[in-house]
Amino acid sequence: MYELRKVDKKFPGVHALKAVDFKVNRGEIVGLVGENGAGKSTLMKVIYGAYQPDGGTVTIDGTAVRFQNPRQAMEHGIGMVFQEQSLITNLTVMENIFLGYEARFVKFGVIDWKAMAEAARKQLAKVKLDINPATVTSELSFAQRQLIELAKVLTLEERIDGDLVILLDEPTSVLAKEEVDLLFKLVRELTNRASFIFVSHRMDEVLDLSDRVYVMKDGEVVDVVDHDAAEVDAIQHKMVGRNVDKEYYREQKQQPYGNEVLVSFDAVSAGQRYKDISFDLHRGEVLCLVGTEGSGREAILRTVFGLQTPTSGRVTIKGQPVSSFNARSSVDLGVGYVPRERKVEGIVAGMNVYENMTLSQMHNYSTAGVLKTGAEKSLARSWIERLAIKTPNENKDCGGLSGGNQQKVVLAKWRSGGSDIILLDHPTRGLDIGAKEDVYEMIRAMCDDGAGIILVADTLEEAIGLSHTILVVKDGQFQKRFDGRPGDKPSLYDLVHHMI
Amino acid sequence: MADTMANAAPAARFLTRDRIIKWAPLLVLGVLILLFPFFEWLEDIRAGEAHAYLIDSRFFSIRNAARIGIAAAPALMVAIGVTFIIIMGSIDLSMEGTVSVCAVVFAFAFLAWGGTVLSWAWLAIPAAMLVGAAMGFINGLVHVKLKIPSFMASLAMGFVGTGLALLLTGGDRTRVEDPIFRSLLTERWFNFPVMVYVALAFLLIAWFIQSRTTLGRNFYAVGGGEELAHASGLNVERVRLMGFTLAGVFFAVGALLAVGRIGIAETATGNNFMFVSITAVVVGGTALWGGIGGVWNTLVGVLIVSVINNGMVVIGLPAYVQDAVLGILVILAVVLSTDRRSVSFVK
Numbered sequence: 001m002y003e004l005r006k007v008d009k010k011f012p013g014v015h016a017l018k019a020v021d022f023k024v025n026r027g028e029i030v031g032l033v034g035e036n037g038a039g040k041s042t043l044m045k046v047i048y049g050a051y052q053p054d055g056g057t058v059t060i061d062g063t064a065v066r067f068q069n070p071r072q073a074m075e076h077g078i079g080m081v082f083q084e085q086s087l088i089t090n091l092t093v094m095e096n097i098f099l100g101y102e103a104r105f106v107k108f109g110v111i112d113w114k115a116m117a118e119a120a121r122k123q124l125a126k127v128k129l130d131i132n133p134a135t136v137t138s139e140l141s142f143a144q145r146q147l148i149e150l151a152k153v154l155t156l157e158e159r160i161d162g163d164l165v166i167l168l169d170e171p172t173s174v175l176a177k178e179e180v181d182l183l184f185k186l187v188r189e190l191t192n193r194a195s196f197i198f199v200s201h202r203m204d205e206v207l208d209l210s211d212r213v214y215v216m217k218d219g220e221v222v223d224v225v226d227h228d229a230a231e232v233d234a235i236q237h238k239m240v241g242r243n244v245d246k247e248y249y250r251e252q253k254q255q256p257y258g259n260e261v262l263v264s265f266d267a268v269s270a271g272q273r274y275k276d277i278s279f280d281l282h283r284g285e286v287l288c289l290v291g292t293e294g295s296g297r298e299a300i301l302r303t304v305f306g307l308q309t310p311t312s313g314r315v316t317i318k319g320q321p322v323s324s325f326n327a328r329s330s331v332d333l334g335v336g337y338v339p340r341e342r343k344v345e346g347i348v349a350g351m352n353v354y355e356n357m358t359l360s361q362m363h364n365y366s367t368a369g370v371l372k373t374g375a376e377k378s379l380a381r382s383w384i385e386r387l388a389i390k391t392p393n394e395n396k397d398c399g400g401l402s403g404g405n406q407q408k409v410v411l412a413k414w415r416s417g418g419s420d421i422i423l424l425d426h427p428t429r430g431l432d433i434g435a436k437e438d439v440y441e442m443i444r445a446m447c448d449d450g451a452g453i454i455l456v457a458d459t460l461e462e463a464i465g466l467s468h469t470i471l472v473v474k475d476g477q478f479q480k481r482f483d484g485r486p487g488d489k490p491s492l493y494d495l496v497h498h499m500i
Numbered sequence: 501m502a503d504t505m506a507n508a509a510p511a512a513r514f515l516t517r518d519r520i521i522k523w524a525p526l527l528v529l530g531v532l533i534l535l536f537p538f539f540e541w542l543e544d545i546r547a548g549e550a551h552a553y554l555i556d557s558r559f560f561s562i563r564n565a566a567r568i569g570i571a572a573a574p575a576l577m578v579a580i581g582v583t584f585i586i587i588m589g590s591i592d593l594s595m596e597g598t599v600s601v602c603a604v605v606f607a608f609a610f611l612a613w614g615g616t617v618l619s620w621a622w623l624a625i626p627a628a629m630l631v632g633a634a635m636g637f638i639n640g641l642v643h644v645k646l647k648i649p650s651f652m653a654s655l656a657m658g659f660v661g662t663g664l665a666l667l668l669t670g671g672d673r674t675r676v677e678d679p680i681f682r683s684l685l686t687e688r689w690f691n692f693p694v695m696v697y698v699a700l701a702f703l704l705i706a707w708f709i710q711s712r713t714t715l716g717r718n719f720y721a722v723g724g725g726e727e728l729a730h731a732s733g734l735n736v737e738r739v740r741l742m743g744f745t746l747a748g749v750f751f752a753v754g755a756l757l758a759v760g761r762i763g764i765a766e767t768a769t770g771n772n773f774m775f776v777s778i779t780a781v782v783v784g785g786t787a788l789w790g791g792i793g794g795v796w797n798t799l800v801g802v803l804i805v806s807v808i809n810n811g812m813v814v815i816g817l818p819a820y821v822q823d824a825v826l827g828i829l830v831i832l833a834v835v836l837s838t839d840r841r842s843v844s845f846v847k
Contacts, residue, residue, distance in 0.1 A: 328734075347726055350720070355720075359734070369713045413732070
């Protein structure tokens with residue numbers, strides 16, 4: 001009934017969807033899997049009307065449709081249950097359920113709360129949730145909120161004649177096992193009225209629930225598998241099956257790492273984020289944390305940088321036990337952090353190249369608070385040359401540089417200050433191939449200089465190609481450790497197997 | 501400003517959006533300076549007393565420029581103080597209270613310690629600046645440590661200051677009649693009174709702080725990206741505290757010039773500084789969300805505000821119209837300088 005044919009979506013520099021065919025039949029549950037960046041989110045957004053496709057057709061029961069916004073999609077029976085909790089937590093349950101659709105309860109400009117509560121109770125009954133609709137949402141558990149999200153989308157049943165298509169984006173990520181079972185039971189029961197599109201990182205859940213599974217990779221649908229024919233292994237191969245080029249990741253430049261331990265974690269936990277993590281980072285080592293989004297790898301990085309205080313365990317940096325966790329003392333110990341969001345945490349747009357480079361080490365370029373601008377500029381000039389940063393001069397606003405060059409400025413900031421523990425969070429995200437190779441070169445060069453690097457890579461190939469050591473994290477715990485000597489690297493499949 | 505101009509990369513188009521925004525305040529100032537004599541000229545023609553445009557203008561004269569300078573000098577000090585805060589992405593609304601307290605404390609101390617600059621009474625000047633620094637520091641503490649939004653913390657501190665000034669004075673005026681102190685106004689070099697040069701000296705100090713010190717750099721870093729400043733190991737709380745303290749010092753200097761101008765310290769000394777200084781900063785092109793702008797922008801902004809105030813008096817518009825005109829100017833300045841495509845919601 002709902003069908004996409006040859007749908008294309010392009011963003012500047014990225015071909016996010018390439019001629020995607022996608023179909024949902026009446027009462028069907030369709031799974032959608034793929035790596036980060038494979039195009040799942042873009043596809044979802046096209047389906048629920050947040051993006052308009054650049055090419056191809058969208059049809060419902062054979063009639064072509066084009067949604068300008070999510071509200072129009074909802075009027076055609078397509079609703080989205082968001083992964084990020086989209087409820088407004090300071091409103092009551094019923095206000096959330098009918099947000100934007102209060103009109104039917106309004107008489108002479110006044111909301112009839114009784115009628116709304118009554119209607120809300122009906123919706124809550126559909127998801128088998130027995131709570132007072134006047135409860136403020138912030139008082140509820142995540143599982144309850146997830147069900148309310150579903151109840152909210154199910155109000156489409158009353159508003160729309162005809163069939164519904166409901167998108168579930170990672171609905172299980174915050175749920176416990178029993179809650180997941182409950183949700184799945186509910187979804188199955190609801191198929192008499194609605195079709196579902198189910199997106200999840202948890203492969204077993206997708207296979208368990210879905211009638212058919214679409215596998216995406218690099219913006220394309222690479223396979224469609226029926227429930228009965230689906231096998232976890234085969235699907236995983238399809239998801240990641242790419243060629244790893246040794247040359248590309250500079251494997252021949254990978255040197256064995258030294259003996260000196262830079263960072264040591266001893267049974268460190270941080271609340272719900274990660275548990276019982278132990279590892280050593282040595283001089284010259286690239287240690288890669290591999291896991292899905294939210295598996296805890298970023299939280300571990302943030303602990304090393306002092307932004308996330310652990311609840312138990314011992315962190316030692318260069319032989320000194322870390323007692324107070326803040327960015328300043330980490331920086332003083334030689335830790336440098338290259339964050340994922342360059343615009344937010346990487347460079348200050350509006351400040352120029354040399355100002356950005358000395359931001360973390362101004363005390364080295366000032367006397368009694370007065371800056372030695374000359375020294376700053378000559379430092380910047382030498383690093384511009386050393387890393388081949390493309391900028392007319394050191395006075396140029398960093399916001400105007402390309403992503404790759406901004407990344408080089410961030411790296412120069414830490415390296416020039418003598419940082420030798422470098423944390424890289426998706427350092428190549430959003431960069432083109434040439435700029436990625438530059439980053440790989442820099443990683444090798446930093447190792448040769450005796451720095452230790454903890455990397456959260458953008459793709460698994462990158463992780464395998466670059467690292468000496470790979471630690472697979474799942475649900476906040478280490479699953480497996482791999483040694484990645486050149487020529488003896490673990491395969492993609494080895495990793496994926498432990499990730500999901 | 502010449503510095504930043506030299507930095508601009510050679511662009512393909514001469515009139516880029518950024519460049520227009522950058523130079524618009526100066527352009528507005530230039531237009532205003534030519535516009536008021538024109539109105540004046542029209543007026544005189546209508547009255548049958550034609551005069552040569554610009555040459556015989558009452559507005560466009562050294563005398564009037566000195567008058568504008570006198571009006572602008574205290575406002576410039578206060579506006580510079582708040583400029584630093586706005587560059588950090590915060591706001592400080594405590595200026596009226598702080599100025600009043602500093603003025604009153606200065607006058608009391610000055611009279612108590614001798615009543616003339618030649619005695620120990622000169623110490624009243626640094627004392628007033630210390631009081632300003634202390635008030636700014638407390639302001640900053642309330643904002644940073646109690647985690648109260650800066651606009652609320654500073655507004656409340658401003659009320660506290662006004663109340664304190666009233667408590668100290670009991671509503672009375674205190675006259676400061678020492679001729680040496682009053683020479684701020686009475687002594688003129690090249691037609692301009694000393695206070696104008698004092699203000700320019702502090703402008704240069706502020707420029708130095710802004711462009712040549714770690715503190716100034718920190719202001720821009722915090723305003724341009726607080727997360728990032730934090731992730732670069734900056735102590736953001738300390739930067740904010742120092743910013744508010746520094747602003748307090750500049751408010752105190754503004755108070756001293758204000759007392760020097762009229763020779764009276766009272767609770768009402770601080771009146772109207774909030775509107776004038778915030779207007780000046782915004783009209784001068786310093787972005788309210790932080791990271792962009794500087795003290796030269798503020799100089800242009802203060803001059804725009806002062807020229808409008810003065811010009812409207814010269815052409816004979818009533819005072820309430822002047823405030824309305826300035827209010828409209830603020831809205832225009834924000835509308836012109838905001839890239840609304842990048843701002844989805846404003847709280």
